[in-house]
Amino acid sequence: MPSLKTIKESRTDVLIIGAGPSGLMCAVWLARCGIPFRIIDKRAGKIYAGQADGLQSRSFEIFQSFSEDQFDFVTLDKAWKASNDMMEMSFWSPNEKGVLGRKSRIPDFIPGISRFHECVIHQGKIENWLQNSIEEFSEGKVKVERPYMPVSIKIDETMKGDQDYAVEVLVKKVSDDLANPEQYGKIANGLFRQFDGDQDKFYADHVNDGNVEDFELIKAKYVLGSDGAHSWVRKQLDIEMQGESTDFIWGVVDIVPITDFPDIRSRCAIHSKDSGSMMIIPRENDICRLYIQLKEVAREEDGSEGAGADGGAKSKGRIDRSKITPESIVRQAKEIIQPFNLDATDVSWFTGYQIGQRVATGFHRNNRVFISGDACHTHSPKAGQGMNVSMQDAYNLGYKFALVCKGLAKQEILQTYELERKKVAHDLIEFDHKFSRLFSGKPMIPSAEKLEGSNEDGGVDLDEFHQVYVQGGKFASGTISDYQDSIMVNKTGAKAREGEESEGVFHPLANKVPVGRRLLSDFVLGQIDYKLLHLVDKMPSDGRFRVLIFPGDLQQFKSNWDILNKFNDALEEKDSFIKRYTPVNAFPSSVIEILTIHASTRNDIEFHDFPQFTRSIDFKGRTDYWRIFSGAGKAYDGTAVDIYKTYGIDKQAGAILIARPDTHVAQVVEFSVGGLKQVDEYFSKFMIDQRNNVLPEKDKSVNDAIRFVQPKLAV
Incomplete structure (x- = not known):
């Protein structure tokens, strides 16, 4: 050598x-x-x-x-x-x-x-x-x-x-x-x-x-x-x-x-x-x-x-x-x-x-x-x-x-x-x-299962084999991998349902969402364009965390608007988790993206009624239109939408979910200013302050349409 x-x-x-x-x-x-x-x-x-x-x-x-x-x-x-x-x-x-x-x-x-x-x-x-x-x-x-x-x-x-x-x-x-x-x-x-x-x-x-x-x-x-x-x-x-x-x-x-x-x-x-x-x-x-x-x-x-x-x-x-x-x-x-x-x-x-x-x-x-x-x-x-x-x-x-x-x-x-x-x-x-x-063993013949006086092994019980295959289907699908408590998963407040320990643990605020497992996708409707799409398709694998805010039915429960507006004040602070963990001059949602999924009928609320943090504006003044969704209603083709029911979220209480870049649910907290502070505490365990990480200022004269296919993480 x-x-x-x-x-x-x-x-x-x-x-x-x-x-x-x-x-x-x-x-x-x-x-x-x-x-x-x-x-x-x-x-x-x-x-x-x-x-x-x-x-x-x-x-x-x-x-x-x-x-x-x-x-x-x-x-x-x-x-x-x-x-x-x-x-x-x-x-x-x-x-x-x-x-x-x-x-x-x-x-x-x-x-x-x-x-x-x-x-x-x-x-x-x-x-x-x-x-x-x-x-x-x-x-x-x-x-x-x-x-x-x-x-x-x-x-x-x-x-x-x-x-x-x-x-x-x-x-x-x-x-x-x-x-x-x-x-x-x-x-x-x-x-x-x-x-x-x-x-x-x-x-x-x-x-x-x-x-x-x-x-x-x-x-x-x-x-x-x-x-x-x-x-x-x-x-x-x-x-x-x-x-x-x-x-x-x-x-x-x-x-x-x-x-x-x-x-x-x-x-x-x-x-x-x-x-x-x-x-x-x-x-x-x-x-x-x-x-x-x-x-x-x-x-x-x-x-x-x-x-x-x-x-x-x-x-x-x-x-x-x-x-x-x-x-x-x-x-x-x-x-x-x-x-x-x-x-x-x-x-x-x-x-x-x-x-x-x-x-x-x-x-x-x-x-x-x-x-x-x-x-x-x-x-x-x-x-x-x-x-x-x-x-x-x-x-x-x-x-x-x-x-x-x-x-x-x-x-x-x-x-x-x-x-x-x-x-x-x-x-x-x-x-x-x-x-x-069970697959490799010699099968049990039905008529010979328990022959009187027989000392021979009866062989594989094929009913048992069938049941093992059926029961293993969920595991084999790869959809129920359950990640333990760690700095990246916080199951506080989540419990197994009685007799259903194998089904995961659930927080009462989203009682059909197993914390630690990947988020099951369901339909939502785009607030700006009424497009029917899967929520997880708006959470692509690009390295970013997602904070999913479910503010409930904003039309029926007007006080929920007050909470959403208070979120805007908190997130605009210079030490908010959005600003603290995003490099200076990077796109606002390039590390942690906030998606808002309300439970009102889309036509009852206007896009610009929502506070600024739900529809951020970038260095050129361009609006990010694709972060607000209606999670309840009916698409023009007749498809019924109710992601609140899918996730077990009350339409008055609401909830906040944190999803990791791999879409595994990291934590569920209440829809409140206190809940937003818990989101901050989650990120503070492992994220690094970026306020001294200053990226070059973006050139407003450059055509940057390619940004949709280029890397999105901290850019």
């Missing part, structure tokens, strides 16, 4: 190692918020068919939040249009005679939990859309740098400042030949990335070769390792994975099926009598993905290293991957699906894996280097959680990086990442542990 003295050096705020869905999601946040960053990956760039394919409700909500109407490029919301909807789940199991039959059909989504439901689409398309968005948001300044591999990482623990470049990462550019994963045969497969030890061998073989110009020393304020289940970053930090592997071996194959099976275009869970289990996932166009339990898979002679045994997970031996072929997987599928016929054509991808559930003991070192996605947690893929939870990890962390790197918030907020996402990871493992074992 060349001497560090001869290697070129560079600096960046955040370095992301790994350009899978998790790393790219963090990069989208940083690009949208205008943060200097780099993202590297050791893959040459080709995204093979297959890999993850399920997108849950929360992931679509996140994609929508990065897809504002003003953008003139194709953004992440295209995922919704291009994917295959998952509308129905069918359960198949042996009847009393042991013959496979349909047991039940249910919706494959929970009505009302989100405006989106689960879909499936090729992971490569998701990664492409994420990369396109990064390039657009950064105005072409940032692209994934390939193929680069990290060589060493060092944290300077003497550097305590939020803005110190405390992490050094030595990286090396590798050849495209080395960066292309090895394939077996003509059909693309995922076997190259399923086994522990392969990445370690790659690094060991190639870390020291190359010329000095191939190396670079990158100094960063913060680093994110999103480099997969066998994460190099995690290993450098000596963070262990705790958990175990099972003996269940599964194969996955993408095919175009030729079959008389009646539910081939529905998601299916199939338990055969003696041939194992299978899940059918209908994908885009005419493709189907089959997850198939393999009865016998040869093991390599040296059983000392288990498949996926990283971090002490227990396993009885490493799978001989050469024995897993598309033919062997389809052959097993034919046995499982009998008495129906199944043939396969147009095989496009396959892989094999051993089910295991593991969680990292920590998600960061020194609040400087973090890990996300598969680097933090591994599990079976059948519940459609891998890509989703991985992206949601980074969605939690990305805006926190942005707030700290911009000097808007204290470094302590980064600690909430592990607090919030580690619990989600453990909940995921608990769900997957139960679900995968």
Whole structure:
């Protein structure tokens, strides 16, 4: 390896190692918020068919939040249009005679939990859309740098400042030949990335070769390792994975099926009598993905290293991957699906894996280097959680990086990442542990459930399996991730409803809004234009906090106007939280945006009746028209609107909600001057005073229409 003295050096705020869905999601946040960053990956760039394919409700909500109407490029919301909807789940199991039959059909989504439901689409398309968005948001300044591999990482623990470049990462550019994963045969497969030890061998073989110009020393304020289940970053930090592997071996194959099976275009869970289990996932166009339990898979002679045994997970031996072929997987599928016929054509991808559930003991070192996605947690893929939870990890962390790197918030907020996402990871493992074992077990035959004198295990109770699937639907959707009390979440006054602890905690002033969870969206009407829209669509992912003021029915309860006008006096003070945490000369709503949602009929109130703070004016005298809404009434197309009912807010008492940049509800307080002071107290815990941060004065003569698509945070 060349001497560090001869290697070129560079600096960046955040370095992301790994350009899978998790790393790219963090990069989208940083690009949208205008943060200097780099993202590297050791893959040459080709995204093979297959890999993850399920997108849950929360992931679509996140994609929508990065897809504002003003953008003139194709953004992440295209995922919704291009994917295959998952509308129905069918359960198949042996009847009393042991013959496979349909047991039940249910919706494959929970009505009302989100405006989106689960879909499936090729992971490569998701990664492409994420990369396109990064390039657009950064105005072409940032692209994934390939193929680069990290060589060493060092944290300077003497550097305590939020803005110190405390992490050094030595990286090396590798050849495209080395960066292309090895394939077996003509059909693309995922076997190259399923086994522990392969990445370690790659690094060991190639870390020291190359010329000095191939190396670079990158100094960063913060680093994110999103480099997969066998994460190099995690290993450098000596963070262990705790958990175990099972003996269940599964194969996955993408095919175009030729079959008389009646539910081939529905998601299916199939338990055969003696041939194992299978899940059918209908994908885009005419493709189907089959997850198939393999009865016998040869093991390599040296059983000392288990498949996926990283971090002490227990396993009885490493799978001989050469024995897993598309033919062997389809052959097993034919046995499982009998008495129906199944043939396969147009095989496009396959892989094999051993089910295991593991969680990292920590998600960061020194609040400087973090890990996300598969680097933090591994599990079976059948519940459609891998890509989703991985992206949601980074969605939690990305805006926190942005707030700290911009000097808007204290470094302590980064600690909430592990607090919030580690619990989600453990909940995921608990769900997957139960679900995968019930899926993989031999089914109980109805007529043989309790044979007198029988000593045999009755097998998996398929009614229990059905219930676990249904109960897990909310968790799997990603919409009920519940973040604990911290400097960024204040659940004071919120309580669980009797017998409904799992449903979250609710403040009596908004008794249908779980504090700590993402805000469910519903319709409102624009006060200025009567446009029907979703409230959360006016809370896009751009790094800003939102204070949602619900002043009630202002037409019926005139005293509520007095409170709203008092808010104007308080917020115009030089030490108000709006002015204290917004840089001088920045747009008034560029750090904390206030949205007002009243409960009066829109035509009963005029736009200019509202106090100035609800419709701020910028340096050119332009009015922000899109921050006042009617939350009750009827749109011209007849759509009924009552967001007060949706959120459980009284139309006389009102309420104030604080929403974080990720739309998780941080606190609920009363609609009063005292409540507004509680909002101030919330921000004072972690935000940094900006009154000495003076930005250049804006030029009134400049045409700045592009501001709608450029970064909006503290500008």
